[in-house]
Amino acid sequence: MTRIAYKEFLGNSPDWFKTSILVFLVLCIPLKMVVGTTVLGWMFLAMFILTLAMALKCYPLQSGGLLGLAILALGLTSPETVWHEIQANLGVLALLIFMVSFIYFMKPLLTFVFAKLIMNVQSKWMLSLMFSMMAAFLSAFLDALTVTAVLITVFVALYGVYERIHSTDDTDFDQNGISDQQQLSGDTLEEFRAFIRSLVMHGAIGTALGGVTTMVGEPQNLLIADKMGWNFIQFAQEMSHVTIPAVIAGFLTCIVLELTGVLGYGGKLDPQVRAILKGYIQEQDEKRTQREVYGLIIQGLCGVLLVVGLALHIMEVGLIGLCLLVAVTALTGIKEEHQIGRAFEESLPFVSLLCIFFIVVGMIHDLHLFSPIIQWVLGLPIEDQPRAFFLANGLLSAISDNVFVATVYINEVKAAFDAGDISRAHFDSLAVSINAGTNLPSVATPNGQAAFLFLLTSALAPLIQLGYVRMVIMAFPYTIVLTIVGFLYQ
Numbered sequence: 001m002t003r004i005a006y007k008e009f010l011g012n013s014p015d016w017f018k019t020s021i022l023v024f025l026v027l028c029i030p031l032k033m034v035v036g037t038t039v040l041g042w043m044f045l046a047m048f049i050l051t052l053a054m055a056l057k058c059y060p061l062q063s064g065g066l067l068g069l070a071i072l073a074l075g076l077t078s079p080e081t082v083w084h085e086i087q088a089n090l091g092v093l094a095l096l097i098f099m100v101s102f103i104y105f106m107k108p109l110l111t112f113v114f115a116k117l118i119m120n121v122q123s124k125w126m127l128s129l130m131f132s133m134m135a136a137f138l139s140a141f142l143d144a145l146t147v148t149a150v151l152i153t154v155f156v157a158l159y160g161v162y163e164r165i166h167s168t169d170d171t172d173f174d175q176n177g178i179s180d181q182q183q184l185s186g187d188t189l190e191e192f193r194a195f196i197r198s199l200v201m202h203g204a205i206g207t208a209l210g211g212v213t214t215m216v217g218e219p220q221n222l223l224i225a226d227k228m229g230w231n232f233i234q235f236a237q238e239m240s241h242v243t244i245p246a247v248i249a250g251f252l253t254c255i256v257l258e259l260t261g262v263l264g265y266g267g268k269l270d271p272q273v274r275a276i277l278k279g280y281i282q283e284q285d286e287k288r289t290q291r292e293v294y295g296l297i298i299q300g301l302c303g304v305l306l307v308v309g310l311a312l313h314i315m316e317v318g319l320i321g322l323c324l325l326v327a328v329t330a331l332t333g334i335k336e337e338h339q340i341g342r343a344f345e346e347s348l349p350f351v352s353l354l355c356i357f358f359i360v361v362g363m364i365h366d367l368h369l370f371s372p373i374i375q376w377v378l379g380l381p382i383e384d385q386p387r388a389f390f391l392a393n394g395l396l397s398a399i400s401d402n403v404f405v406a407t408v409y410i411n412e413v414k415a416a417f418d419a420g421d422i423s424r425a426h427f428d429s430l431a432v433s434i435n436a437g438t439n440l441p442s443v444a445t446p447n448g449q450a451a452f453l454f455l456l457t458s459a460l461a462p463l464i465q466l467g468y469v470r471m472v473i474m475a476f477p478y479t480i481v482l483t484i485v486g487f488l489y490q
Contacts, residue, residue, distance in 0.1 A: 013058040020050070021063055028070055037076060041367040044071055048360050049399065052446060053468035055456050061353045068359035077362035085358035085365075089403065092219060092450065093354065094318025095145055096347045102306075102325040103149045104343035105334070108292070109299035110150060111157040118158070119278045124195075124268050125258035128202045132254045135206030136247060140214045141311045144207035144451040146321075151203045152346075152460045155196050159463050162192060162273075165280055193464045194267030200460065201265075201474045202254050205443055207451050208482075209250040212439035213243040216313060220406035224435050227410050228428070238428060242436045242489045249485045253478055264474050295332050302328045350454055357453075370396055370405070374412050382426060386433040386490040389413075393437025394483060398448045402438040409434045433490055440482040443475050 010018050024047055032040050044067060051064040071077055086093070103110075121127040131151075138147045211217035215225040215235040225235045236243075257265040302324050309320045329340060364370060373396065377388045389409065396405045410431065417427040442448030446456045446468060455461065456471060 010058050010062060017054055021066060025066060025070055028074060032074055038367055041076055041363055041369055044363065045360065049447060055468055061349060061356060065356045068356045071359050071363050077359060077366045081362035081366055082359050085362050086355055091316055091318060093351050095321060096351050098318050098325055099146050099321030100149045100347040101343035102321045103153055105328045106299050106303060107153050107157055109296050110154050112296060114154040115158060115281055119274060119281060125255050128199060128258045129251060129254050131199050132202045132206035132251060135203040136210030139207040139210035140217050144211045144218060145454055147207045148204060148451040148454055151200055152458045155200055156460050161277060161280060165276060188270055188273060191267060191270055192273060195269050196464045197466055198265045198267050204452060204455055205478050208439060208443045208449060209247050212436060213239060218439060220403045220438050221435060223406055224410050224431055227414050228431050238432055239435060242432060242486060245489050246440055246482055246485050249481050253481045257477060263477060298328060298331045346459060350457055353457065370408060386429045387487055389430055389433040390437040390486055390490050393434055394441025397438045397442035398444040402442050402448055406434055406438045436486045440486040441479060444479040445472055
């Protein structure tokens with residue numbers, strides 16, 4: 001029975017990972033008495049990061065969830081604190097549930113548009129730059145999670161086209177006399193995966209480049225703007241001396257990475273694969289019925305309404321997603337419960353994982369794990385504080401929730417301003433540093449950006465073999481460049 005229990009524990013995850021989780025869960029009780037709550041809190045944080053790193057072998061909801069339950073059981077945080085974090089981030093959860101589900105029903109249009117783009121733009125560096133720029137532009141007005149959901153939907157659909165052709169006998173879409181199945185076998189699949197990985201990483205980084213520029217780009221931006229009393233224009237102006245150089249540097253980094261082909265970039269679409277996919281897409285275009293054309297038109301109109309609604313911020317992002325979800329399904333004849341249910345399959349596991357993540361955030365808050373760093377920065381000379389805040393924010397945001405980090409820092413700084421310890425001008429400069437720090441260096445790991453974590457745990461990641469370590473490696477040059485630029489322009 002014991003053997004069966006061990007085998008069933010976390011399913012077919014690697015034995016060393018199972019053992020690590022079990023041993024830590026058993027030892028955490030005596031460790032609390034030996035090393036104290038603070039050290040144990042950092043150990044829990046390290047173990048949680050490990051569960052995220054193993055996302056492709058074991059979805060973090062189970063392994064990370066067990067750690068979360070242990071945190072609650074040991075009293076390292078309270079259910080009340082966790083519930084407060086969930087309530088504070090209800091907008092993010094609603095966004096994930098409804099916006100991602102709405103994007104699911106936009107899949108035909110998104111696949112149509114992006115497939116045309118990928119098939120017709122021959123230059124890989126130009127294509128990568130276009131993806132990065134589009135993601136940056138959209139993320140300046142939309143939430144990065146929404147943009148990432150779009151990227152995931154597009155590439156899952158494109159990969160599905162590849163798989164469909166590869167699994168079908170006797171097709172020859174490029175009309176060269178050789179079966180498509182034969183041409184798409186072997187190393188061609190790995191090349192195709194590398195091609196998609198590089199594009200999706202450029203796009204994901206692009207969401208961070210655009211997200212830092214406006215008050216609606218990231219959740220923490222809204223928080224900081226509220227504390228500072230900045231409107232949309234003021235926020236963009238205050239941040240511009242940092243964001244403009246950072247965005248330019250990010251785009252240049254994209255070009256350099258594609259031209260040099262280092263760290264997993266530079267993957268190209270094989271000409272044979274391009275010809276086959278293009279032939280398949282052309283055939284699908286010719287077969288498209290009037291009903292399908294009508295569906296594309298409705299999806300396009302809903303897409304326009306999405307951009308307008310989010311840009312004008314007419315209501316909470318999650319509610320916009322819900323309204324458009326109702327509209328696109330009602331107008332395109334989707335009425336069965338099981339059809340609608342499929343749209344929620346991608347988002348709900350991640351929503352559950354975020355709630356587990358809030359347990360870790362609550363632990364960090366209750367144990368004051370980051371307080372020594374904050375106090376050290378506030379004790380530096382005034383002229384050194386902006387850059388110190390930027391680096392401290394960047395470091396913490398790379399391993400923790402950037403909304404939480406921004407909340408802690410901006411509250412501490414506002415308290416100093418209210419007490420008369422710093423001037424308004426210095427308050428403004430520190431707010432800029434906090435915002436830049438929680439956005440730019442946080443691209444280092446999937447922990448730093450909810451959109452990155454969403455990508456890591458999405459259906460796309462295992463298809464293209466995009467794991468935690470690979471994401472860190474591919475994000476590394478962006479991390480270095482954006483950190484240096486952000487630091488210099490404080």
